[in-house]
Amino acid sequence: MPGLPSGTEASPPLTSxxxxxxQVRWDASGLVPAIAQDAASGRVLMVAWxxxxxxxxxxxxxxxxxxxxxxxxxxxxxxxxxxxxxVLDIRLDCDGDVVLLAVExxxxxxxxxxxxxxxxxxxxxxxxxxxxxxxxDPELIYR
Amino acid sequence: MPGLPSGTEASPPLTSxxxxxxQVRWDASGLVPAIAQDAASGRVLMVAWxxxxxxxxxxxxxxxxxxxxxxxxxxxxxxxxxxxxxVLDIRLDCDGDVVLLAVExxxxxxxxxxxxxxxxxxxxxxxxxxxxxxxxDPELIYR
Numbered sequence: 360m361p362g363l364p365s366g367t368e369a370s371p372p373l374t375s376x377x378x379x380x381x382q383v384r385w386d387a388s389g390l391v392p393a394i395a396q397d398a399a400s401g402r403v404l405m406v407a408w409x410x411x412x413x414x415x416x417x418x419x420x421x422x423x424x425x426x427x428x429x430x431x432x433x434x435x436x437x438x439x440x441x442x443x444x445x446v447l448d449i450r451l452d453c454d455g456d457v458v459l460l461a462v463e464x465x466x467x468x469x470x471x472x473x474x475x476x477x478x479x480x481x482x483x484x485x486x487x488x489x490x491x492x493x494x495x496d497p498e499l500i501y502r
Numbered sequence: 503m504p505g506l507p508s509g510t511e512a513s514p515p516l517t518s519x520x521x522x523x524x525q526v527r528w529d530a531s532g533l534v535p536a537i538a539q540d541a542a543s544g545r546v547l548m549v550a551w552x553x554x555x556x557x558x559x560x561x562x563x564x565x566x567x568x569x570x571x572x573x574x575x576x577x578x579x580x581x582x583x584x585x586x587x588x589v590l591d592i593r594l595d596c597d598g599d600v601v602l603l604a605v606e607x608x609x610x611x612x613x614x615x616x617x618x619x620x621x622x623x624x625x626x627x628x629x630x631x632x633x634x635x636x637x638x639d640p641e642l643i644y645r
Binding site for chain 1: 519522539543544549561591593597614615622624625628629630
């Protein structure tokens with residue numbers, strides 16, 4: 360698109376106008392937390408991080424892409440587990456530093472432990488208690 | 503409680519056994535992000551930060567208490583706006599670094615803009631669009 364600065368992006372722009380990406384308040388590491396919420400059940404499934412490229416690709420492909428801080432690379436959710444996330448809705452909060460995705464979760468499993476949600480530990484009488492069932496053995500997910 | 507180390511806490515413990523607080527993976531600043539989700543509607547209302555004291559007080563009082571990074575002090579949600587949050591459920595994610603609260607939101611307004619949720623901006627055709635109504639004029643909230 361004419362008028363866009365050239366050569367200033369680490370990654371090629373995936374849309375013709377990236378001003379919406381400039382409106383995100385990236386942290387000092389260039390990241391924002393992204394919440395994935397199950398569009399059907401409303402369950403909060405997980406929180407991961409996105410960099411600019413991850414969010415741009417997520418918006419363009421409607422598949423959730425995160426930035427893996429531990430591996431230092433893009434993490435296309437489901438690339439190993441098969442538990443990809445189709446993105447129905449992308450929202451930004453009022454101060455622009457958290458992203459919220461409404462997703463259809465493949466396999467109904469978002470967590471690496473084989474549970475629907477990563478938020479399976481509930482505080483009960485001063486202890487964290489795992490209250491949600493394991494739906495699939497992680498050893499069968501990550502073969 | 504016998505056996506607990508003394509003099510190592512910045513704040514007095516609010517429960518007799520704080521090991522559940524030790525299981526939270528506080529970041530380098532001693533904070534974790536906390537998501538507040540409306541228990542009735544399932545809407546994700548807001549994300550704020552908690553330090554150890556904020557989470558301890560939240561658990562003890564069942565009222566959401568955050569740590570205001572901008573003001574550098576505890577923020578008892580609703581102390582100015584009246585829009586407090588009664589906490590029905592407290593969860594921790596699988597790697598221990600995000601807290602999820604299920605809340606009853608007073609006034610059905612969590613956002614300082616007078617909207618139900620801080621996530622009122624939706625990505626539509628490459629733009630963030632405010633899609634949720636202002637339920638109450640912020641000038642009437644913060645008088």
